[in-house]
Amino acid sequence: MPKITPNLWFDTKGKEAAEFYCSVFPNSRIKNVTYFNEAGPRPAGTVLTVEFELDGQEYVALNGGPEFTFTEAISLMITCADQDEIDYYWSKLSEGGEEGPCGWLKDKYGLSWQVAPGGMAEMLNDPDQERATRAMKAMLGMKKIDIAALQAAADAA
Template sequence: MTALSTCLWFATEAEAAARHYCAAIPGSAIGEVIRRPSGVPGTEDEVMMVTFTLAGAPVLAFNAAPPPGFTNGVSLVVSCDGQEELDRVWSALLEGGEAQACGWLKDRFGVAWQVVPEALPRLMQAGDAAQRGRVMAALMRMVKIDAAALEAAFHAD
């Protein structure tokens, strides 16, 4: 069976990042913490890889120096069921990081995230061009996304 997963490359923070993400995102769990065996470059017995799931999706965090760094060119998207969940996930991921625009943030490890309500893709696939345009105009004024404001923009006359 063919499978797809995400690999995040850190210098030394793989385990801390994995634990932080699993605490922030519902339905997530640490799998294995794999330590560097002897004979492999790096300090023996330090964390080399961490396997975990984020909302059921498999992820590998890997420690190796120097990491190439993260950019907004690739981001992780968390789709939240309601505003309360979105607010909680946003706050947890943002801790020590930097808020950006339109539901984007950079976490304290430099990873780019999009934290979106389930309403956003639903509204962008529904209605007519004017409704979708109002949703996008509302979104462009937001940092953290307000699902009720998106719904109001969609239904405005």
């Protein structure tokens, strides 16, 4: 099967964004940078693409211009092991960005992220429908996910 690599379209800040993401996620690095040449459409020497890796997942940042911007129609999901991880990624990625509901945020580059605990889907799909409903209602009232509050709501009788 061919490799699938998400390609993220930026106006001009693809390299800055890739460097930021690499600073947030462990085991991450910039792999390659390409530049526009005399053929344009941007000035020769301007960054065209940045190939980078976030903990083993490859991405490409493209400085394609202002024609397209990110929307919430696509997001990157971070499945966190515990509240400390949720707090870390939420703090880093929302700084200069925008907090949204239910564990969603937009970073300072406009890219949407979901910061969620592992096991949340199981809680929301619990065979005990009342428990699942309590968990869902609690999640819908949160911005950053609070695992203890979510668990307490699910377990409330």
